[in-house]
Amino acid sequence: MSQPIIVSASPHVHSDRTSKKLMYDVVIALIPAFLVSLYVFGIGAFIVTAAAVISCIVFEYLIQKFLLKSEVTIGDGSALITGMLLAFNLPSGIPIWMIIVGSLFAIGVGKLSFGGLGFNIFNPALVGRVFLLISFPVQMTTWPTAIENQTVLADAVTGATPLGLIKEGLMFGETMTNISANLPSNLEMFLGLSGGSIGEMSALALLIGGIYLLARKVITWHIPITMLVTMAVMTGIFWLINPESYASPLIHILSGGALLGAFYMATDLVTSPMTKKGMVIFAIGIAVITVVIRLFGAYPEGVSFAILIMNAFVPLINTYFKPRRFGSKIKAKIV
Amino acid sequence: MLKTFPKGGIHPPENKLTAEKGIKRMAVPKVVTVPIAQHIGIPAEIVVDKKDKVEIGQVIAKSGGFVSSNIHSPVAGTVTKIDQIIDTSGYKKQCIVIRTDAKNEANFVETEYPLLTEIKLESKEIVKKIADFGVVGLGGATFPSHVKLNVKEGVKLDYLIINGVECEPYLTADHRLMLEKTAEIIVGIKILMKALNIDKAIIGIENNKKNAINQFKELTKNEPGIQVAALQVKYPQGGEKQLVRAILGREVPKNGLPMDVGVVVNNVGTVFAVYEAIQHNKPLMERVVTVTGKKMENPSNFWVKIGTPIKDLIAEVGGIPEGTRKLVNGGPMMGKAIKNTDVPVTKGTSGILLIDENEASRGEAKNCIRCGECVFVCPMGLEPHLLMNLSEKGLYEKASNEDIMTCIECGSCSYVCPSHRPLLDYIRFGKSIVKKLETSKN
Numbered sequence: 001m002s003q004p005i006i007v008s009a010s011p012h013v014h015s016d017r018t019s020k021k022l023m024y025d026v027v028i029a030l031i032p033a034f035l036v037s038l039y040v041f042g043i044g045a046f047i048v049t050a051a052a053v054i055s056c057i058v059f060e061y062l063i064q065k066f067l068l069k070s071e072v073t074i075g076d077g078s079a080l081i082t083g084m085l086l087a088f089n090l091p092s093g094i095p096i097w098m099i100i101v102g103s104l105f106a107i108g109v110g111k112l113s114f115g116g117l118g119f120n121i122f123n124p125a126l127v128g129r130v131f132l133l134i135s136f137p138v139q140m141t142t143w144p145t146a147i148e149n150q151t152v153l154a155d156a157v158t159g160a161t162p163l164g165l166i167k168e169g170l171m172f173g174e175t176m177t178n179i180s181a182n183l184p185s186n187l188e189m190f191l192g193l194s195g196g197s198i199g200e201m202s203a204l205a206l207l208i209g210g211i212y213l214l215a216r217k218v219i220t221w222h223i224p225i226t227m228l229v230t231m232a233v234m235t236g237i238f239w240l241i242n243p244e245s246y247a248s249p250l251i252h253i254l255s256g257g258a259l260l261g262a263f264y265m266a267t268d269l270v271t272s273p274m275t276k277k278g279m280v281i282f283a284i285g286i287a288v289i290t291v292v293i294r295l296f297g298a299y300p301e302g303v304s305f306a307i308l309i310m311n312a313f314v315p316l317i318n319t320y321f322k323p324r325r326f327g328s329k330i331k332a333k334i335v
Numbered sequence: 336m337l338k339t340f341p342k343g344g345i346h347p348p349e350n351k352l353t354a355e356k357g358i359k360r361m362a363v364p365k366v367v368t369v370p371i372a373q374h375i376g377i378p379a380e381i382v383v384d385k386k387d388k389v390e391i392g393q394v395i396a397k398s399g400g401f402v403s404s405n406i407h408s409p410v411a412g413t414v415t416k417i418d419q420i421i422d423t424s425g426y427k428k429q430c431i432v433i434r435t436d437a438k439n440e441a442n443f444v445e446t447e448y449p450l451l452t453e454i455k456l457e458s459k460e461i462v463k464k465i466a467d468f469g470v471v472g473l474g475g476a477t478f479p480s481h482v483k484l485n486v487k488e489g490v491k492l493d494y495l496i497i498n499g500v501e502c503e504p505y506l507t508a509d510h511r512l513m514l515e516k517t518a519e520i521i522v523g524i525k526i527l528m529k530a531l532n533i534d535k536a537i538i539g540i541e542n543n544k545k546n547a548i549n550q551f552k553e554l555t556k557n558e559p560g561i562q563v564a565a566l567q568v569k570y571p572q573g574g575e576k577q578l579v580r581a582i583l584g585r586e587v588p589k590n591g592l593p594m595d596v597g598v599v600v601n602n603v604g605t606v607f608a609v610y611e612a613i614q615h616n617k618p619l620m621e622r623v624v625t626v627t628g629k630k631m632e633n634p635s636n637f638w639v640k641i642g643t644p645i646k647d648l649i650a651e652v653g654g655i656p657e658g659t660r661k662l663v664n665g666g667p668m669m670g671k672a673i674k675n676t677d678v679p680v681t682k683g684t685s686g687i688l689l690i691d692e693n694e695a696s697r698g699e700a701k702n703c704i705r706c707g708e709c710v711f712v713c714p715m716g717l718e719p720h721l722l723m724n725l726s727e728k729g730l731y732e733k734a735s736n737e738d739i740m741t742c743i744e745c746g747s748c749s750y751v752c753p754s755h756r757p758l759l760d761y762i763r764f765g766k767s768i769v770k771k772l773e774t775s776k777n
């Protein structure tokens with residue numbers, strides 16, 4: 001025993017899971033969706049993602065090193081995830097300087113102003129995304145359409161997202177039957193060949209990543225499944241009542257940010273509740289707000305807003321939905 | 336479906352390196368150091384003096400009260416010292432040091448006891464004898480056994496549960512004992528059933544010990560009162576409350592005891608000690624200890640005299656391997672790290688574990704990422720992250736309201752925390768302060 005003996009309190013063993021590994025599992029889970037976006041949007045998707053990731057990491061470094069003079073934590077993988085998720089919520093043709101501004105806002109305001117990883121109340125990537133959406137509504141909703149633009153960088157042909165088409169059509173008094181003619185098929189949406197943000201293209205790719213996260217136990221089913229089921233039930237009721245004025249639940253689930261939000265953003269460990277009961281309440285809240293915005297609000301899409309609003313409720317949810325204490329209800333049945 | 340407790344729990348690597356190793360008898364040590372506080376409760380009172388000659392099994396310290404226990408000399412020899420000596424707790428405790436008499440044959444005779452199945456004593460006599468013979472809970476808590484058997488008027492009991500779970504990784508002392516002393520343990524169970532006036536007993540064994548399960552099933556075929564429950568492998572199933580929940584579906588009330596739901600739980604090691612005390616008049620002065628570690632040459636299970644220095648055990652398995660950085664008295668989840676190997680084996684020592692440098696140091700604590708993992712694994716339904724936070728900030732009253740005192744200190748939260756936060760350290764600290772505050776209030 002050349003080195004001194006360590007005396008510490010139990011437990012003396014630790015599971016091999018670390019925060020860093022969890023973060024990199026999320027990165028791995030995002031890869032299928034990223035590959036689809038490369039296929040669909042070509043080099044544009046790569047540039048947007050790289051710009052967001054690099055600026056998030058650089059800003060975290062700069063702010064921690066020079067402004068906060070605190071420990072630099074860019075290695076923990078969380079800035080990388082924020083960058084990827086921010087990029088996944090942007091259209092592929094957005095100017096790079098806007099990405100940089102969005103990243104600064106996401107990391108600076110969304111995360112570090114609260115005290116860094118673990119202390120932020122709102123999902124940083126969504127803070128950045130919503131900031132950009134409100135500041136630059138035109139650029140943020142200019143969607144290069146799929147396939148044709150693979151090799152074209154500038155002046156790409158643009159089109160609306162399926163949800164945008166529906167919202168616009170219904171506003172002009174069209175019926176769903178007429179609108180549907182212009183919509184991509186459910187299969188196209190499932191595979192990712194419709195318009196939209198970089199990361200929300202392919203339901204299939206997002207599901208593969210989501211299943212990976214579930215299998216690796218980075219997330220549990222409570223948030224994604226509750227959220228998607230609630231959305232399907234709510235939109236399903238409206239659709240059954242009046243299929244000419246409301247889109248089908250399948251369209252609502254497959255299009256827009258529903259899957260991206262359900263599996264990757266609502267489940268953000270830091271900004272979601274810490275009990276399973278709380279997670280279910282949280283997910284129902286997100287689904288209800290999303291559907292209300294989609295069906296009755298001014299925006300065609302509401303997942304980002306819904307998640308941010310419910311993020312604000314998480315401390316309250318954690319306080320009121322506690323795990324049941326062992327032995328707090330006696331169910332002795334002596335025979 | 337195998338039974339288990341529903342809320343929380345973890346699956347640490349089992350590392351039962353010594354499961355196939357039969358229990359060997361350790362050579363009688365030259366000197367034994369016997370602490371007088373080997374049990375929970377009041378320390379025993381020393382009844383011998385320096386230079387006194389003592390016989391094997393002679394009472395050297397008498398029970399100091401109701402929740403206390405007699406201490407017997409594990410060897411024949413001479414008392415050489417009565418002094419404050421560091422024991423496995425890391426604190427100095429009053430100990431009796433006895434030098435073994437090398438000429439006294441009683442030290443070296445290995446008595447082979449025949450199996451005695453007939454129980455002659457009556458209930459009250461059994462309880463008294465268990466108290467006299469110094470039997471305490473050998474699962475780790477070392478709670479004096481006779482206290483559990485003193486059932487208050489009006490309390491209705493219907494099940495005796497025998498804890499053969501041994502959910503701590505590495506440890507195999509109970510497993511080996513169940514394999515090698517199956518028939519004796521069954522007699523011990525019947526003794527306890529008689530003492531408690533209960534006609535139903537269930538032995539709970541985790542499914543990673545299939546041979547023990549089968550052996551008990553085989554030998555209890557004609558015992559309608561005794562059942563064997565195979566349990567899913569999950570830590571901390573050996574916790575009393577978890578075990579009762581797993582086997583009977585009954586939940587021991589908050590701050591309550593198994594007795595509140597009609598159950599008494601005893602560890603298999605304790606049951607064997609009861610058998611030896613009642614049937615063979617043998618006081619508790621030795622126990623099974625697993626000596627193990629990944630780098631150890633020959634990890635083994637031993638019958639060890641109480642008071643044997645831990646270094647003797649380690650020497651027996653080939654010494655301390657290169658690179659060892661931690662010595663643990665007990666298992667890796669709930670055992671206590673010790674500083675030196677001079678400390679003696681006590682009634683509560685179920686294992687000695689050596690941990691090498693790869694696992695000995697803790698990871699650096701990072702920010703809580705609020706993943707909720709500690710909440711999911713807590714078998715008591717607590718929120719460890721919250722309790723740590725409250726303890727850290729000195730908000731003890733709030734911690735108390737959040738049920739900090741119901742924590743069983745199983746360590747599952749610290750084990751899973753991906754940010755390596757010292758959750759249990761702070762909870763223990765908070766508990767100690769809350770306890771002090773509560774006593775000062777009363």
